[in-house]
Amino acid sequence: MSRLLVTGGAGFIGSNFVHYVLENTGDRVTVLDKLTYAGNLESLRGLPEDRFTFVQGDIADAGLVDRLVAETDVVVHYAAESHNDNSLHDPRPFLDTNIIGTYTLIEAARKHNKRFHHISTDEVYGDLELDDPERFTEQTPYNPSSPYSSTKAGSDLLVRAWVRSFGLQATISNCSNNYGPYQHVEKFIPRQITNVIDGIRPKLYGKGENVRDWIHANDHSSAVLAIIAKGRIGETYLIGADGEKNNKDVVELILKHMGQAPDAYDHVVDRPGHDLRYAIDSTKLRDELGWEPKFSNFDAGIEDTIAWYRENENWWRPQKAQTEAKYKEQGQ
Numbered sequence: 326m327s328r329l330l331v332t333g334g335a336g337f338i339g340s341n342f343v344h345y346v347l348e349n350t351g352d353r354v355t356v357l358d359k360l361t362y363a364g365n366l367e368s369l370r371g372l373p374e375d376r377f378t379f380v381q382g383d384i385a386d387a388g389l390v391d392r393l394v395a396e397t398d399v400v401v402h403y404a405a406e407s408h409n410d411n412s413l414h415d416p417r418p419f420l421d422t423n424i425i426g427t428y429t430l431i432e433a434a435r436k437h438n439k440r441f442h443h444i445s446t447d448e449v450y451g452d453l454e455l456d457d458p459e460r461f462t463e464q465t466p467y468n469p470s471s472p473y474s475s476t477k478a479g480s481d482l483l484v485r486a487w488v489r490s491f492g493l494q495a496t497i498s499n500c501s502n503n504y505g506p507y508q509h510v511e512k513f514i515p516r517q518i519t520n521v522i523d524g525i526r527p528k529l530y531g532k533g534e535n536v537r538d539w540i541h542a543n544d545h546s547s548a549v550l551a552i553i554a555k556g557r558i559g560e561t562y563l564i565g566a567d568g569e570k571n572n573k574d575v576v577e578l579i580l581k582h583m584g585q586a587p588d589a590y591d592h593v594v595d596r597p598g599h600d601l602r603y604a605i606d607s608t609k610l611r612d613e614l615g616w617e618p619k620f621s622n623f624d625a626g627i628e629d630t631i632a633w634y635r636e637n638e639n640w641w642r643p644q645k646a647q648t649e650a651k652y653k654e655q656g657q
């Protein structure tokens with residue numbers, strides 16, 4: 326049994342990870358989360374009290390972080406400002422949390438000699454052409470496009486430097502686009518599902534040709550547990566499930582499963598600097614650690630996700646109006 330400190334555990338992927346760990350291992354979990362607009366305690370409701378603790382706080386608070394890291398075996402670092410569109414309008418919180426917050430955590434992990442796993446994104450590699458036969462690998466050079474992805478790239482480089490210069494016991498994973506329950510309605514898939522529920526037409530940026538490589542949040546969680554258990558210190562592992570789809574196809578799939586006409590969506594203003602395509606080659610993770618994704622049927626995964634949003638309106642409703650108002654101001 327290990328004690329895990331999960332930062333950002335009240336967010337989308339962090340909360341899915343906490344549920345996954347408590348259901349599939351005997352580990353204890355402490356979540357450290359600031360509860361920004363993206364954090365929601367409702368995502369952690371009903372967890373076993375003897376194995377789960379919640380602490381509200383900022384990962385850039387050095388005193389708090391030092392105390393919590395000292396009491397743990399493994400730090401699993403999810404906390405971040407995570408939305409590209411927000412980073413284009415107000416980059417500062419991305420620097421504070423993604424850079425200074427990560428620095429604060431790795432300093433504490435170094436001082437207390439604790440195992441550290443850093444959660445990152447495939448966006449650090451920039452984007453690919455639609456017809457490029459290559460996919461991202463651990464050797465792809467960093468080339469981030471947005472304030473979000475550049476701060477994530479910066480945080481990855483800090484972790485790498487702390488491994489080399491100070492012997493930090495760390496691993497890094499860079500994952501592709503996640504979908505599943507508990508995702509904030511600002512993000513593409515939940516935004517469109519909840520729009521349809523509300524009788525609003527889905528909004529596609531630009532022509533909708535951009536490709537994302539979708540993975541279910543539970544497959545991300547199983548990969549992170551495999552890396553914590555068996556990953557080599559200092560190594561980076563790419564996580565992906567061969568789920569490339571363009572945005573137009575995803576919107577049409579959502580419309581089909583929600584009983585709407587396939588063209589019942591609007592094209593809106595494109596995202597500035599919009600990355601064209603992401604694609605992950607996860608051979609290293611699969612060959613070295615024996616990991617495989619379980620949610621390979623995207624169609625069925627989207628149906629389950631639609632059902633979750635239909636059944637959990639209480640969870641997302643408080644965020645919906647203000648999220649759409651913000652998008653409206655931006656013409657999106």
Ligand code: NAD
Nearest residue numbers: 333335336337338359360361363364383384405407502503
């Ligand atoms: P999210 O925005 O849903 O959740 C982020 C969480 O971090 C929230 O609960 C928020 O309250 C918390 N947080 C923010 N700033 C904090 C601070 N200063 N101190 C403590 N807590 C703070 O994000 P997500 O989509 O779940 O992403 C989680 C992690 O996974 C991020 O590091 C992100 O870069 C990475 N990632 C996300 C995806 C994806 O598809 N969403 C893919 C690959 C990697």
Ligand code: DAU
Nearest residue numbers: 407408409446447448501502511512513528529530535572
């Ligand atoms: O690749 C991993 C990344 O995936 C993570 O690092 C980020 O934290 C996560 O937010 C996600 O980034 P994206 O920018 O790819 O996700 P988003 O859900 O914002 O958008 C997905 C695609 O859909 C993207 O091409 C933009 C487009 N889009 C988005 C919204 C919100 C639309 O066409 N319409 C929309 O309304």
